[in-house]
Amino acid sequence: MQHRRTRLILALIALFLTNILIITLFQSAAQAATYRQGSTGEAVRTIQTKLKNWGYYTGSVDGIYGSATTEAVRYFQRTNGLTADGVAGPATLRALGMPTGGGSERPSAAQNAEVELLARVISAEARGEPYSGQVAVGAVILNRVEHPSFPSTISGVVYQPGAFTCMVDGQFDEPVADSARRAAQDALNGADPSGGAIYYFNPSTATSSWIWSRPLITTIGNHRFCA
Numbered sequence: 144m145q146h147r148r149t150r151l152i153l154a155l156i157a158l159f160l161t162n163i164l165i166i167t168l169f170q171s172a173a174q175a176a177t178y179r180q181g182s183t184g185e186a187v188r189t190i191q192t193k194l195k196n197w198g199y200y201t202g203s204v205d206g207i208y209g210s211a212t213t214e215a216v217r218y219f220q221r222t223n224g225l226t227a228d229g230v231a232g233p234a235t236l237r238a239l240g241m242p243t244g245g246g247s248e249r250p251s252a253a254q255n256a257e258v259e260l261l262a263r264v265i266s267a268e269a270r271g272e273p274y275s276g277q278v279a280v281g282a283v284i285l286n287r288v289e290h291p292s293f294p295s296t297i298s299g300v301v302y303q304p305g306a307f308t309c310m311v312d313g314q315f316d317e318p319v320a321d322s323a324r325r326a327a328q329d330a331l332n333g334a335d336p337s338g339g340a341i342y343y344f345n346p347s348t349a350t351s352s353w354i355w356s357r358p359l360i361t362t363i364g365n366h367r368f369c370a
Contacts (some may be wrong), residue, residue, distance in 0.1 A: 176243045178231040182208040186241070190231055193239050193329070194219055197275040197336050198363075223333055238333035240325075257297050258327045259319070261285075264301055265330075266323035267309030269366070276363035277323055279337035281330030283368065286341050293341070337361065340368035 178187055187208045194200035199222075200215035213229035220227040223238050233243040261281050269280045287293035287300045294300050301307065309315040337343070338360040345365050349355070357369035 176233055176236065178208055178236075180208050180210065180213045180229065187212070189241060190216070190239060193241075197278060197329075197334060198273075222338065223335055240329045240332040240334065254331075258324065258331065260297055260301060261327035261330065262319050262324040263315060264307060264309060265326050266319045267314035267317060268307060269323070269326075269364075270314075270317075270320060272364040272366065274322060274326060275336040276366055277326035278329050278334050279340070279361075279363050279366070279368055280343060281327050282335040282337045283340050283343050285330055286335070286337070286339060290341055336363060337368040340370060342369040343367060344369075 178190060183206055185206065188204055188206035190208075191200055191202070191204045191206070191212055194212075194215045195202075195204060197219070199219045200212065202209075202211040202215070208231075216231055216235065217227045217229045219225075219238070220229075220235060225234055225238060231239070236243045261284060264284060265277050265280050269277045272280075284297060284300050288295060288297055294303055302310070307315075340360045342354065342357050343366045344351075344354045346355075346367055347365065354369070360368050360370055362368070
């Protein structure tokens with residue numbers, strides 16, 4: 144009887160310790176996927192690099208999450224409809240196109256096809272533009288998908304007659320730049336340097352008087368992004 148009681152107590156202790164270990168592992172995973180002021184390392188360097196490429200951050204890419212990085216993250220969060228707390232948690236990391244520590248996130252074939260189609264248009268329409276301008280072109284396409292005046296799929300928006308010059312001048316069939324693929328993925332992850340635009344145009348080549356009537360949101364490189 145005494146031996147059974149001892150074994151039961153030991154089993155309960157083992158179960159308790161196992162639960163503590165599981166909770167600790169989950170907490171560690173959550174902490175690993177969250178970066179805030181005082182954090183350091185390669186992930187912070189990646190955050191700074193992305194924010195700098197998109198025009199949110201002007202400081203040094205040093206891997207140190209200081210006050211300037213915190214303010215840049217807040218700026219990015221406000222622009223992209225996230226809680227502006229300056230902490231790069233899972234939602235912000237997803238918007239930045241970074242892993243969140245939540246396990247394997249292997250893309251499906253359909254997702255890969257969407258990235259490739261979006262990248263092809265970005266490369267054709269914004270080759271030579273600043274990286275933030277390439278992401279913005281991708282964001283415009285995605286903003287149209289969500290807008291009631293446009294088709295509800297990426298392919299529908301891209302192949303809508305007359306929507307993009309590259310579909311008729313041969314640029315769509317040119318090789319896709321690596322930066323365009325990165326920009327497509329960033330746009331799909333929620334980055335939108337265009338500020339919610341649904342139109343863009345190059346004022347040096349635009350021939351439509353109507354496009355000039357659209358309210359200007361921002362200018363990136365050679366493109367004006369409009370509502």
